[in-house]
C-alpha cells in the first residue's frame with residue numbers, strides 16, 4: 429500500500445525550475461531517506477507534500493488522497509518536523525506540546541513525549557527563549573510525534589543535536605516504523621540516513637537520479653561506484669598523486685584521510701588505481717577495500733556536490 433505517490437511533479441519559481449517532473453512512490457511503513465545537495469529541491473518537495481506550495485504540474489497523493497483536493501485530511505495524518513524550527517520565546521516547552529496536543533485533538537501525555545525525546549521536565553517548564561538549538565529540535569520532534577501520525581516528515585531532523593540526541597532520534601525513527609508509521613526524512617548527514625533508511629532517493633538539480641535501497645545502489649553501480657579503496661602509502665600522498673588517481677576512468681572521488689588515500693571507484697578500477705600510484709612514484713604499504721559508503725554513492729550520483 430502506498431503512503432506517498434508523486435506523479436510527474438514539477439515546480440517553477442519564476443524562471444527557476446526547482447523540480448523537473450518527479451515520479452516517486454513510497455510504501456506504508458517505509459523509512460525513506462531523501463538526499464540531495466543544496467538547492468536540489470528537497471524542501472520544495474516537502475512543501476508540496478504538505479500543500480504549503482502548489483506544484484506547477486503533476487499529482488501528489490498521500491494515503492490515496494490528492495493533497496490539493498483534501499489538504500486538511502492529509503495533514504491530520506502527518507507529523508512534521510520542519511527545518512529550522514524556532515519555538516515561541518515566551519511559551520514554555522511544555523506549553524508548546526500542550527498546544528500541539530490540543531490542536532490535534534490528541535490524548536498524548538506530555539511527560540511521556542518529553543521523556544521520549546530526552547527533554548527534562550525542568551527544562552520543559554522554562555520559557556523557550558533560553559533553549560539551545562538541540563533542545564528546540566527535541567521539542568520539535570516531540571510535537572511531530574503528537575497524535576501518533578501515520579506519516580512523519582522530518583526535514584533535516586538532526587540539526588543541532590548532540591550525539592545522544594542523534595542516537596535518540598534514530599531510535600525514535602525505528603520505534604515509529606515498528607508502530608507502523610511511514611517516515612520520510614531529508615538529511616545531509618549521510619551516516620544517519622544509512623543507519624535507518626530502508627530506501628533512499630537522490631535528488632540532483634530537481635531530478636531524481638536514483639531511488640533504491642543502499643545495497644541496490646551499490647549493486648546497480650549506476651553511479652559508477654561500488655568500492656572504497658583505502659591505500660596506506662610509505663609517504664603521505666601528494667596533491668599530484670591525488671589528481672592523477674582522480675583522473676582515472678572508474679574513479680569518482682579521491683580524498684586524503686588519516687594519511688591514507690581513500691578512493692571511491694568501480695570495483696574493476698581498483699587495479700588501475702594501484703598501478704597509477706606506483707607509476708606516480710608512490711609506495712603502497714597496504715591497502716584495504718570496502719563496500720562503497722552512502723557518501724561515496726552520493727558523490728558519484730551528484731557529481732561531487734553535497
Ligand SMILES: Nc1ncnc2c1ncn2[C@@H]1O[C@H](COP(=O)(O)OP(=O)(O)OP(=O)(O)O)[C@@H](O)[C@H]1O
Pocket residue numbers: 441444445446464465466467468469470471472473
Ligand atoms: N520561494 C522561492 N522562490 C524562488 N526560488 C526558490 C524558492 N524556494 C526555492 N527556490 C529555488 O528552488 C530550488 C530548490 O530549492 P530547495 O530549497 O527546494 O532546495 P533544497 O534541496 O531543500 O536545498 P537545501 O539543502 O539547501 O535546503 C533552488 O534553486 C532555490 O533557489
